[in-house]
Amino acid sequence: MEVNVITIDGPSGSGKGTISQLLASRLGYHYLDSGALYRLLALAAKRHKVSLDDIEDLAVLAAHMDIAFQMNPEGGSPEVLLEGEDVTDQIRDEEVGAGASRVAAIAQVRKALLDRQRAFARAPGLVADGRDMGTVVFPDATIKIYLTASPEERAQRRHNQLIGKGESVSLADLVEKVRSRDERDMNRDISPLVAASDAITVDTSGKSIPEVLEVVLDIVRHSEISVGTA
């Protein structure tokens, strides 16, 4: 059976995680949250006291860390496990996110994670969410989408999430963080965040999740992928 791969790349806060999960569950496809791998590596490094400057040990850890994603049969985010422990929430904190962005700039780390990411492509298909899914990891993907939104809107979304979790943060600070994370991700030498030349760009500014999902489903409907009742 042919394995269809749909890549959804874009900056943080563009909505790609939510949209990718909804799309995967609508199509009955597997889901890869590649950002979680970099987050897991940052957390594993902290736990094993590996410095984020120690390239060799980080690459070994990337290749061998014991990780698992447990899909929720009702859809939504998978549970993320590190050495058997549920770290779904821990990998989302700001410190781990900043560490992820640092380890993600190391060529040896990205190389070590390449085959682990490709192993997620199993029948009937995969929705892969990240920064370089369409450019590097799955260059032959059936459909490539690049989701984006203005930095202000992405910061506002993050602000709402944090408020929802009872954390108080300044919006201006978040705009600054979003901009500096973009800067690092877009300007690094290896696998910079960039839309693949054959990707379809969808600007999610001012659009609700169901609206964006509809745009993406329309792209899928107009492709060679059979979507059944999607």
Ligand code: C5P
């Ligand atoms: O998507 P998320 O915010 O969880 O990703 C965390 C970090 O991992 C990003 O800031 C980015 O630096 C890195 N990343 C990457 N390539 C991917 C996915 C994430 O470099 N495919």
